[in-house]
Amino acid sequence: MLELRKFVAPEFIFGPEALQLTGRYLSNFGARKVLIVTDPGVISAGWVDTITEEITKEAVDFTTYSDVSPNPRSEEVMLGAEKYRQEDCDVIVAIGGGSPMDCAKGIGIVCTNNQHILDFEGIDNVSIPGPPLICIPTTAGTSADVSQFAIINNLEKRVKIAIISKTMVPDVALIDPLTTLTMNKHLTACTGMDALVHAIEAYVSTANSPILDLHALEAIRLISKNLPLVVGDLDNIELRGQLMLGSLQAGLAFSNASLGAVHAMAHSLGGLLDLPHGECNAILLGHVISYNFQEAQERFVKIGEALGIKNTNLTSVEMKRAIIEEINSLREVVGIHKNLGDHGTTVASIPELAQNALNDPCMVTNPRVPDRRDIEVIYEEAL
Numbered sequence: 001m002l003e004l005r006k007f008v009a010p011e012f013i014f015g016p017e018a019l020q021l022t023g024r025y026l027s028n029f030g031a032r033k034v035l036i037v038t039d040p041g042v043i044s045a046g047w048v049d050t051i052t053e054e055i056t057k058e059a060v061d062f063t064t065y066s067d068v069s070p071n072p073r074s075e076e077v078m079l080g081a082e083k084y085r086q087e088d089c090d091v092i093v094a095i096g097g098g099s100p101m102d103c104a105k106g107i108g109i110v111c112t113n114n115q116h117i118l119d120f121e122g123i124d125n126v127s128i129p130g131p132p133l134i135c136i137p138t139t140a141g142t143s144a145d146v147s148q149f150a151i152i153n154n155l156e157k158r159v160k161i162a163i164i165s166k167t168m169v170p171d172v173a174l175i176d177p178l179t180t181l182t183m184n185k186h187l188t189a190c191t192g193m194d195a196l197v198h199a200i201e202a203y204v205s206t207a208n209s210p211i212l213d214l215h216a217l218e219a220i221r222l223i224s225k226n227l228p229l230v231v232g233d234l235d236n237i238e239l240r241g242q243l244m245l246g247s248l249q250a251g252l253a254f255s256n257a258s259l260g261a262v263h264a265m266a267h268s269l270g271g272l273l274d275l276p277h278g279e280c281n282a283i284l285l286g287h288v289i290s291y292n293f294q295e296a297q298e299r300f301v302k303i304g305e306a307l308g309i310k311n312t313n314l315t316s317v318e319m320k321r322a323i324i325e326e327i328n329s330l331r332e333v334v335g336i337h338k339n340l341g342d343h344g345t346t347v348a349s350i351p352e353l354a355q356n357a358l359n360d361p362c363m364v365t366n367p368r369v370p371d372r373r374d375i376e377v378i379y380e381e382a383l
């Protein structure tokens with residue numbers, strides 16, 4: 001059935017050496033002083049030096065803010081905003097994985113709206129867009145560089161908040177697969193699985209649409225085919241490029257269709273226990289598919305085909321089993337062996353985790369509507 005659907009995406013440049021266009025875009029924006037938002041890992045990988053060279057070529061001034069944790073915290077956003085104001089910046093460049101990019105999005109809207117970052121929680125609660133923002137992803141996973149989402153950790157309440165708004169879409173994304181060469185095997189695996197979850201959750205989201213379907217299915221194909229190859233051949237730029245293309249397409253899909261229970265539950269784990277996002281998603285995915293399958297069977301069959309399951313004459317029970325086996329074997333091949341219990345999740349924490357997951361905006365578009373007990377059972381299975 002045709003329904004009204006909106007598609008939002010930034011201008012993006014995809015390909016090797018896209019990063020080197022940073023200076024040109026800064027001069028397009030008329031930048032005077034740039035706040036570079038990044039993290040210590042990206043600095044030690046050398047990417048910030050590469051960027052600053054490009055910025056210096058344009059005779060633009062810059063300052064760097066790198067106090068960003070893996071699950072970026074509201075305090076870090078507020079301190080970054082203070083630095084932006086004190087240093088009289090007028091453009092932001094975010095370089096790194098989802099954490100620096102989400103932090104940068106937060107810094108921008110805090111500065112233009114003069115509000116606390118936690119005030120923007122939820123859907124469409126940002127009145128004024130931030131200053132020009134250039135995002136340069138260095139992982140093939142989060143797609144914060146094309147998405148309407150920013151996820152920020154509220155340490156006081158130990159929950160992650162989602163800020164979802166068209167104003168969170170960067171002005172330009174420079175998507176350079178060369179930057180992903182410095183990721184180790186585990187980070188490549190976790191961010192790749194995150195991207196796969198984006199595509200699957202977007203495809204079965206209740207806000208799916210024909211345009212997004214194309215991106216979501218192609219992303220599932222690209223990621224499931226290339227991720228196992230990349231973890232066995234980390235320096236292969238062709239494979240890295242295919243994986244990043246998959247991540248980009250997954251990002252275009254989920255930014256517009258939103259996500260589902262896997263992300264709602266992973267956000268809850270990140271907030272309460274500070275667990276890593278991609279790995280939580282990888283652990284939860286098979287369990288959530290098992291729960292959701294009955295509400296979106298036809299769509300899951302398409303997902304199965306995109307994952308490479310050739311036999312389309314399977315009964316729905318067999319198809320469900322085959323998809324979960326495929327996901328689990330992918331997880332094993334890329335080396336994600338731990339479960340939630342191995343990361344310190346306990347039975348005692350499950351009721352609170354489940355309640356927080358139910359309150360997460362990503363749960364709204366999950367194909368099956370769960371109650372608290374349903375979510376508790378999924379956490380228990382994933383322990």
Ligand SMILES: [Fe+2]
Binds near residue numbers: 194277
């Ligand atoms: Fe994600």
